[in-house]
Amino acid sequence: MSSNRPRVGVLGMIKGFSFSWLPSLLIILALLALWEGYVRIFDVQKWLLPSPVVIAATLVESAALLSRHAWVTLVEVLVGFGLALASGVALASMIAFSRTLERAIYPFVIASQTIPIIAVAPLLLIWIGYGLAPKVIVVALIAFFPIVVNMVDGLKSADPDMVSLMRTLGANRRDIFMKVQFPSSLPFLFSGTKIAMTFSVIGAVIGEWVGSSAGLGYLMIRSKPQFLTERVFAAIVVLSAMGILLFLFVGLVERLVIPWWHTERRKRALENSG
Amino acid sequence: MSSNRPRVGVLGMIKGFSFSWLPSLLIILALLALWEGYVRIFDVQKWLLPSPVVIAATLVESAALLSRHAWVTLVEVLVGFGLALASGVALASMIAFSRTLERAIYPFVIASQTIPIIAVAPLLLIWIGYGLAPKVIVVALIAFFPIVVNMVDGLKSADPDMVSLMRTLGANRRDIFMKVQFPSSLPFLFSGTKIAMTFSVIGAVIGEWVGSSAGLGYLMIRSKPQFLTERVFAAIVVLSAMGILLFLFVGLVERLVIPWWHTERRKRALENSG
Amino acid sequence: ESDQVSVKLALDWYPNSNHLGLFIAEEKGYFAEENLVVNMYTPVDPSTVLQTVGAGSDDFGISYQPELLMARAQGVPVVSIAGMVQHPLNSVVALASSGITRPADLKGKKVGYAGLPTGESLLDTMLKYDGLVGLGDVELVNVGFDLAPVLISGTVDAVVGAYWTHETILLENAGYPVVVLRLEEWGVPDYYELVMVASEDKLAQDPQVVERFLRAVRRGYADALADPQAGVDVLLRSAQGEEVDVAIERPGADLLKPVWKTSKADFGEQDSSRWQSFADWMHDNGLLAEEMDASKAFTSQFEDSK
């Protein structure tokens, strides 16, 4: 029964690697084979669409180059994401804390997402220069939104009876927030964080289009007009791997931080599996 | 008490407009005044940072131009979002339906988000040309991710006891999905949808970069190198307004589709407000 | 009428005075007279033009000579069929108030560029030509493609990559007089900034269409040469005219007129020694990994057919 499967998640994924990842691996291999076959049969030029074998070769040959740039991007991602998490949680808390603040802040939060960053990137460059800062800001700008929206919904999902209980125990607003609303919001927050983490990677790439001298985004922008398409794809592979690993990492942290959310489901699942 | 406020949301926002939006309006006015003052006092050139008054004037003067392009963008947003919603819900259902499918599909879903679209632009241009299609695809690619992630988490949030109940009533997998998991996932889905709707707007802008001859993204890209910064900002204002309205619209739909989610909280809130 | 052919043309950038001849040919029906229906569009990333033309999804495209050579080095089968301008438009630009008048003045200064290797090499050559060591003498800053604002704001002291027929006008109009250092005057081999490209396949299979297309284009530019301002009027009347900035395109057209056609060369003409020396320069500067026979990168076969 689908819904009764243990929600083993990342931890289970890692533990049960050998078996459970088989389907995924098979699909990936099949797709790669198809791709390789397509490129070979139709003789697609590598400047247009390099074949998996060519990309793999590039990954190996340019390993040093790629990892140097990947490291730069990773730092931007992590710092920007950290900033997004901190500011996102703070903003969401303010929004959930008071209706007035919600009305005052939420429109700006939404508006911030509809501003095409590429349009203001040059302004960022002028205002804050061309170091780590503008990239981190672009990452944070992209990543904080899913965090805020999910966290606000999560904070509002707190059981009102539990809030009543706290009030009868003499809890003040802060207590209620810290001990009921915040814990209730965590499952939602983690949903948002998974999205945010993935978006951070693309955010760093966009950030690097302006004012950078290193990073995978920079490498791509530079390689493209030289028609080193296989290098562009190699960079994409590294970016994807980074994104997936960071996503899985958030899943892992989720299991550690809110074990009750998972065990609640798992226990029942074990019970039902018979 | 913050958590006991009625979660009146969009509907309430609209009904109680006159009073409740006052703080937001005041903040906006204050910010605009500050901005205007800054630009005037430091004599900032309008191509670097146009003042609100200049932007407002541009909005009025270029109303026809802006609305023509806005219409194009809106169509791209709505079609792309619709595609994202359909494919996102379908994908999430598959992922939540079977652990094997989850392992097989989820990595691709995540990976799809880390691919910088601009890097695959030539492929898109070659495969699907430069009509509506590539923009819609870019929008859908960006918007489906929050939908999938939230919906998967939502489907998994179904109360396992409720699933047991259904099983004792002889329900099959499909029944359980349709009657328990799906309704349980809706609050999560709407969180994701709000994010997705907002991202759709930026997605359309990015899509227009791939190759276009109309739309607000096109207009911006076009106006920027001409130093028509006030027109860029006017376009941003229109985009933001579009994003906020669409966001509010999703909130409204949420209230209509899952009234129980809101009344559950509101009733209790009224009870507690005394 | 069965002869009518529909072709796709990818522009290098948004419609501007560089494209006047194309819009004239469209409006005056020169394309139609050749039984051609021309669909023009602008891909935002100009480097995609060579790929879409090379892959055959576009029939013609406007690109840049350095890019074309790099593309060919990677096996993209694209060929220049006409030099759209006879000289580089790319240049080093600084504010007049900076006191910079020659490359040597850039020593110790910040120079903004689009983050592409070509820009680095161009600057390097100019610095060396004027007696400096090279790139090590300046601080290079990747500022993306928005070169003018960073210059005015003082983020950088000069930029490389700005067109002396576009950004300079923009800056002057905004009240900032500028100094232009032309590449070909400071040691960079003269080259054709913009080139009309087609794929090798296209040339082999459809030379008549190419010939008809170029004939119409040449007629368009002949009109533009005769009266550039009338050409700008045509551009303004076009579908995208509303987004065109007259204040830039009018002076731009006047600046372009002398490079569309020079005393030495007609519109579109290409010279093989200029192609080769620029290719050699690119190889010397590491932009091409191997030496290249530039004669395959362009063709003059359509020049006589007037």
Place this chain on the structure above:
Amino acid sequence: MNAEAAESSIQPAIQVQGVSKSFMQSGTPLAVLKGVDFYASDGELVSVIGPSGCGKSTLLNIIAGLDQPSEGSISLNGRVEERRLGEVGYMQQRDLLMPWRSVLDNAIIGLELQGVSKSEAHARARALLEEFGLTGFENEYPHALSGGMRQRAAFLRTVLADQEVFLLDEPFGALDALTRSQIQEWLLGMWRRVQKTIVLVTHDVDEAIFLSDRVYVMSSRPGRMKLVQVIDLARPRHAEMVTQPRFVELKAQLLASVRSEVTDV
């Protein structure tokens, strides 16, 4: 039908033989049921009482087919059944009303799953609203109901699903004394009419005696059946019986058996 039926040759509706069950708890196995024998004849009403945590709900889960025993077997109508889901009606301890369905729509979920048309299902549910004290609340969402109403709505859902065997896990736990005795009498009436087999878990000894043909008393965990008491009160029964001598005597006996249990569950 009453206690003698149990001794007849007819196959019992439910037969639980030597069932044991353990769970992993924090890594170590926890024996919850240990060799449980139990039966309920066709048309019999049997109660199970026992200390909290002794495994009463676990036993019902197993009978309903939500769980499989670690050891032992379960037969329905004499056949050992591995797949029992959908065979028996089961009202769990939590009301499990779906917050997104109105009271009426919650009630008809079982009928819906059986393919009964919505209007027909609604009609059947409406016919019972009065009896379940839910009139006027049929279109409310569950959150607007009091605790007792929620449980009545859940009970209505179970009754509507209309299976041969009902497992009721503390169905009257949240009901007030008045509604409780009404629902009890109603249950007896319905049971007499339709000849269902009912297994009732309760912690109210009065209730067990008042309703049942037989009462099982379970030991504390790991749960076993430590006593089966046949309730030889005449039927039909009336609410006033609870203060009659034979009733009070049976109550004293059962309470004594229950009290002799160790308490640290």
Place this chain on the structure above:
Amino acid sequence: MNAEAAESSIQPAIQVQGVSKSFMQSGTPLAVLKGVDFYASDGELVSVIGPSGCGKSTLLNIIAGLDQPSEGSISLNGRVEERRLGEVGYMQQRDLLMPWRSVLDNAIIGLELQGVSKSEAHARARALLEEFGLTGFENEYPHALSGGMRQRAAFLRTVLADQEVFLLDEPFGALDALTRSQIQEWLLGMWRRVQKTIVLVTHDVDEAIFLSDRVYVMSSRPGRMKLVQVIDLARPRHAEMVTQPRFVELKAQLLASVRSEVTDV
């Protein structure tokens, strides 16, 4: 302390005067309480019984300060108090255990809010684990507990918060008969020792009689107090009393009063 205290001149711990309350339900007002008068003297144990939906929980909500009456007033120790939150301990009908806290951490939430150190709070909670039948489960999350255990954990939380007045809304609803009678006796013991005032909502008439100094019977909605019965059984009371004649007589009286109510709530 027993019933006579109520008549003394000391101000009652809780005094509810002429309280009415209505809610909006689907747009129309629903009168839930109508002129309720009620008091509980200092150290008294008072029970409230009544049909489901008659407003018992609503009354407790109002006393606890979660809700304000539409009409009437509430005094604590003779003073009319508008802000009563944090003044009285309140155990609601739902257990409201926080899924993210272990049993032990759930129990100490009240102490935590009072600023008691975590180790001290844990120590106090541990001392009562045995008595509440939660030994060995203190580090489990609530979902691993049976229904009865959850309710005991919630009760432990209320007791630990240690206020002068306890409002208990069907606290033993999910307890088995054994634990129930143990907890009842334990409650009586605790109540005797610490002289708390207790208001108990229950649907079990036996329980109301066994525990209380006085029992209030409420009418169906809109709820009023229709009967107050002083329970003149001697203290200390023992479990065996429930089968004694005076007990059975009181039970018959209260049941009659409850049964005379109309039932369509």
